[in-house]
Amino acid sequence: MTSPLSPALVRTAHVRLSDVHVAFGGRPVLAGVDLVAAAGDRVAVVGENGRGKTTLLRVLAGTQPVDRGEVRRAGTIGVADQQIPLGEQETVGDLIDLELAAVRNALACLEAATTALAEGQSGADDAFAAALSAAEALEAWDADRRVEVSLAALNAVDDRNRPLGTLSVGQRHRVRLACLLGAGHSVLLLDEPTNHLDASGLAHLTERLRAYPGVVVLVSHDRALLADIATSVLDLDPSSDGRPRGYGGGYAAYVEARQAERARWEALHAEQLAERQRLADDLSAAQNRLRDNWRPEKGHGRHTRATRAPGLVRAVHRRQEELSAHVVAVPPPPARFTMPELPQHQGTVALRASGVAVAGRLDHPVDLTLGGADRLVVTGRNGAGKSTLLAALAGALEPTSGTVTRARSVRIGWLGQESGLPARRTAAELLEQRFPGAVDLGLLSGYDRHRPIAELSTGARRRLDLALVLTARPQVLLLDEPTNHLSATLVDELTDALHSTPAAVVLATHDRQLLRDTASWPRLAL
Structure with a gap:
């Protein structure tokens, strides 16, 4: 695909961090981070939840000051973080205008400079040349068309009068992502951009990012996307010397190098x-x-x-x-995820759906039967009803037609996409209240275990949701996009555990690598 963006963007795109340190409340979040990226570089930022990936993007965007170190950036910057910057009363058009503010401003400045030039004002020649150069760098005249193309490709709402409050969280994020892909920024900073995309949306995002001539800095759990686009990787997890580390050669080279380094680290620490x-x-x-x-x-x-x-x-x-x-100079390696031993339901049928449909959300009736250690992957585009089906199977949503039958003794664990955890409690308090004396699964750091849930990162809350589901030791696992917001390392460990657990497992996912890893499982296409 040929990039629609101007060569001027390529010349201006650049970001650099040198020995950057950031601490919150005296706790180091980023320590000694170095990063250099120029036009054409696509940097994947990885690390366990709470390691500062989102903070790093804010530092690059200029919204988070650093305690120590140097930050340099050149060119315009577009940011897709995990928060939509407008309220529910604003419209899709307002969001598009906000994300294309640099484009709108460039065209307004060019119009004013053109008027000044026509009126023969002093200095109008230089002002016009500067305004024209800025508009050309953004390809400002074509920005709205590029946004429309991406709105269609991402299956996003294109009605500019539609209030954001009538859109799902995923629809809002897709609108914003389409804007950023079309805005012509020199630097794109993307925080988990794949969380709300289906297969066609993922293909479009991958194609656009591979062709992007500027700088892309990407935080994502999507291993397939990282493998497809990353030219280098910045790992924020502490290494054996306690510092973040950069890896060249793309994602596959990073995985190989990191595994070898982890093995050396564990061996040295053990010695x-x-x-x-x-x-x-x-x-x-x-x-x-x-x-x-x-x-x-x-x-x-x-x-x-x-x-x-x-x-x-x-x-x-x-x-x-x-x-x-004798000093143990090599710190202990990070803990690994430990899957609890989940029991297998001994009856013939643990869960059965007969003609289940939910008006406006799951229109085509679904029949399925689960028992023992059955496996099932639910697929379909956004809006097909995957989350609705899992909620109905879990008993959290009543079907408008059809029935769901659950064995009397079966325990069902449901991981939904939205978290409803009590904000003021800590993870440790919640786990102890629900499961006194439960063992640690290695999902939460000691620091996160004792913080109020409201202060946890999105990824840490996702880990807590997963810990609560697994600690209940269900016989049937219903997992809705289980890899969202989780680190790639944890996703690999979780995937291995799902293959071997005696419990029945139902997955609803767009994660292409997870789909590849579960290729032998039966499919239910909605």
């Missing part, structure tokens, strides 16, 4: 722990010898004790010094 344990054992043995030799067997006198004691004391001191001098 240092083993050496520390050896030194501790040597000290304990020396202390035991000292104690035993102060009480020699019968027949030995004071002289024997007196001659042995100094040497034994020196041996103990020497081993104490060796142990004190």
Whole structure:
């Protein structure tokens, strides 16, 4: 695909971070981040939830000041974060105008400069040349057409008079994304842009980003998108030296290098722990010898004790010094996700849907039967009713026609796309209240476990939702877009666990890599 954007954009696109540090409330969020990206670079920013990926995009956008370090950027910047900047009363047209503000301003300045030139005002020649250059850099005359193309490709609402309050969250994000793809910015900063896209929308986004001549900095859990477009990867997870690390060669090269580095890290940490344990054992043995030799067997006198004691004391001191001098310099690697042992429903049928439909949301009746360790992937474009079907199966939504039958003893775990967690409670409090004494699954950091849920990142709340579902040890898992907002590493670990769990699993997803990883599972296309 040929890019519609001007060569002037290519010349101006540039971002650079040097040793950037950001802390919130004294807690480091970004520490020692370096990044250089020029025109044509597509940088994937990865890391576990809470590592500062969204904060990094805000630093690049200029909305988050840094505590230390240098930030440089050149050219216009378009940002797709996880919050829509307008209220429910504003319209689709208002959102388009907001996202195309630079285009509108460039055309207005050119019109004013043209008028000044026609009137022969002093300095009008230079003002006109500057205004024309700015409009050309954005290809401002063609911006609305580019937006219309992307609105159609992303299956987004194109009625400019439609209030945003009548749109779903996904529809609003698709409108905003279409605007950014057409606005002609030098730099695109995208935070989880695939969360609300179906297969055709993902294909369009991939095509546009691969052809984008400016800088793209992308935060995404979508491993297929990262593999398709990333030219380099910035990993914000701490490495063995405690600093974020950049990797060239694209996403596949990053995965290979990161796995090798993780293996070395774990081996070095284990070696240092083993050496520390050896030194501790040597000290304990020396202390035991000292104690035993102060009480020699019968027949030995004071002289024997007196001659042995100094040497034994020196041996103990020497081993104490060796142990004190031994520092475990390699920090422990991050914890891995641990899937709980989910039980399998022993009956013939755990869950059955017969002619289930929901007016206006799931129009085509659905029949399905689940039992034992069955697997099912529900597919379909946005609006086809995938989330509605899972909510009906879980009992959270009553069908307008048809019936859902659940075995009397079956436990069903439903992970929806929207979180309704109590804002003021902490994750630890909520887990302890619902599941006293439950084991940690490795989904939440110690810091996130003790923060109010309202202060958690979107990804951390998603991890908590998943922890609550899994800790209930359901026999049937209903997972609606389970990879949304999760790190690529966690998604890989979760995917492996879903293959091996004895519980029945139903997935509704647009995640192309997850679809590939579950290619052998039965499909239900809506």
